[in-house]
Amino acid sequence: MRAAVLLTTIAVAALLLQTTLLPLAALGRATPDLLLIICVYLGLHQHSVGGAVGAFLLGYLQDAFSGSVVGLNAFAMCLVFTLVYLTSRHLWVDNAISKIVLVFLASVLKTTVVLLLITYFLSGATIWQAVANYLLLEAALAAMLSPAMFSVLTRTQQLAVTEEE
Amino acid sequence: MLEFVRRNRIVCTSGLLLLFSLILLSTSASTRRRMDPLTGIVLDGMWPLQRATAATVQALAGAWRTYVDLVGIRQENERLRRRVVELEQQAIRLAEVEQTDKRLEEVLNFRATLVGDLIVANIIARDPLPWFSSLTIDKGAADGVQKNAAVLSPFGVVGQTMTAGRHATRILLLTDHNSGIDAVVQRSRARGIVEGALDGRCVMKYVKRGEDLEVGDRVVTSGLDGIFPKGIMIGEVTRVTRGTRGLLQVADIQPSVPLDRIEEVLVARGAVQSAEQLP
Numbered sequence: 001m002r003a004a005v006l007l008t009t010i011a012v013a014a015l016l017l018q019t020t021l022l023p024l025a026a027l028g029r030a031t032p033d034l035l036l037i038i039c040v041y042l043g044l045h046q047h048s049v050g051g052a053v054g055a056f057l058l059g060y061l062q063d064a065f066s067g068s069v070v071g072l073n074a075f076a077m078c079l080v081f082t083l084v085y086l087t088s089r090h091l092w093v094d095n096a097i098s099k100i101v102l103v104f105l106a107s108v109l110k111t112t113v114v115l116l117l118i119t120y121f122l123s124g125a126t127i128w129q130a131v132a133n134y135l136l137l138e139a140a141l142a143a144m145l146s147p148a149m150f151s152v153l154t155r156t157q158q159l160a161v162t163e164e165e
Numbered sequence: 166m167l168e169f170v171r172r173n174r175i176v177c178t179s180g181l182l183l184l185f186s187l188i189l190l191s192t193s194a195s196t197r198r199r200m201d202p203l204t205g206i207v208l209d210g211m212w213p214l215q216r217a218t219a220a221t222v223q224a225l226a227g228a229w230r231t232y233v234d235l236v237g238i239r240q241e242n243e244r245l246r247r248r249v250v251e252l253e254q255q256a257i258r259l260a261e262v263e264q265t266d267k268r269l270e271e272v273l274n275f276r277a278t279l280v281g282d283l284i285v286a287n288i289i290a291r292d293p294l295p296w297f298s299s300l301t302i303d304k305g306a307a308d309g310v311q312k313n314a315a316v317l318s319p320f321g322v323v324g325q326t327m328t329a330g331r332h333a334t335r336i337l338l339l340t341d342h343n344s345g346i347d348a349v350v351q352r353s354r355a356r357g358i359v360e361g362a363l364d365g366r367c368v369m370k371y372v373k374r375g376e377d378l379e380v381g382d383r384v385v386t387s388g389l390d391g392i393f394p395k396g397i398m399i400g401e402v403t404r405v406t407r408g409t410r411g412l413l414q415v416a417d418i419q420p421s422v423p424l425d426r427i428e429e430v431l432v433a434r435g436a437v438q439s440a441e442q443l444p
Contacts, residue, residue, distance in 0.1 A: 016218040052178040056186065064207040071190030078186055082179040121194035
């Protein structure tokens with residue numbers, strides 16, 4: 001329970017950062033998706049129903065603060081969580097490099113899925129070119145930030161577990 | 166069936182959530198509603214935090230921009246300070262060049278009043294001992310400088326060459342006590358020998374007691390010693406001493422050449438005459 005509260009706090013803090021500080025330091029329009037990093041972390045380390053619900057809530061939170069329709073990011077985050085979870089069950093993803101690569105791929109996947117959904121549901125074909133320009137940069141930024149984020153999340157979880165014991 | 170669901174509960178939950186998201190998305194997209202009631206609650210819940218964070222971030226960004234601006238101003242200040250120093254040095258160099266030009270022009274003008282072979286030399290050293298008066302110039306035997314040659318400046322007589330090295334020469338100044346120059350008083354044509362005194366002045370000796378000699382008289386070279394051309398300024402009489410007895414009188418002479426400040430001199434290479442002396 002304590003871990004869930006701490007993770008929620010971190011997620012809120014990440015959302016605040018993503019909506020206030022990071023746009024100021026963004027390279028062009030590319031802003032690293034901090035909530036996605038948390039989602040990947042959940043997929044790697046929270047193998048529970050709570051993890052899946054957490055991923056959905058992260059997406060829902062993003063939907064609430066973005067100009068998109070509700071469910072867009074929620075779907076993408078659920079998909080990312082599921083694929084990361086399945087990957088971690090079948091592949092050894094425990095070193096830093098593989099996690100960085102995973103975050104990079106997850107970012108590319110999420111953006112692609114969101115674009116596909118927009119194209120299908122909202123006929124936003126014109127957005128493709130604009131997003132394609134910074135898709136890889138955004139993924140690279142997320143990958144770069146992932147070790148620090150993972151470190152914070154791991155320490156937080158260890159803290160919660162220690163206090164619960 | 167239940168066992169399957171239990172074993173794959175995470176995937177099943179994810180599947181359900183994916184489906185739910187899709188329904189949510191489909192509904193939102195079809196009704197073009199960008200917000201559902203829950204989103205509004207989330208927005209309202211996050212609003213104070215977002216406002217506080219945004220204010221903090223803006224304050225920090227403002228402070229950072231101010232800091233960056235200050236750093237920029239500081240760097241600009243440093244750059245301008247260096248530039249001022251450079252320009253000051255440049256101004257000093259230019260003033261020095263201007264002064265040198267002026268001095269050389271005076272030397273050349275003076276050179277034009279003389280007939281003979283003269284070269285311009287720079288003073289490179291002064292006498293290290295206070296009781297001798299000599300200079301070293303940067304021209305020597307290789308430049309045709311010989312011993313006992315006249316050394317002049319636009320202000321008048323400087324002295325004569327003493328020892329000539331290959332590329333440098335020592336000059337015995339007229340103020341040295343070993344120096345003796347045959348001289349006349351310009352006004353009265355009274356003759357005498359100008360010798361150096363130890364205090365940076367000269368003394369005109371061997372002037373007959375009956376000769377007309379007054380303070381302020383100009384003393385020039387007589388041209389009879391075979392070294393200096395006739396009529397070159399030596400100095401001005403500052404005091405005349407006549408003893409109660411004896412045949413001679415003595416005059417203190419203030420040299421016309423500022424010997425402690427001159428930087429260039431003209432050195433004679435052979436006989437030199439004043440242009441006025443020529444027929």
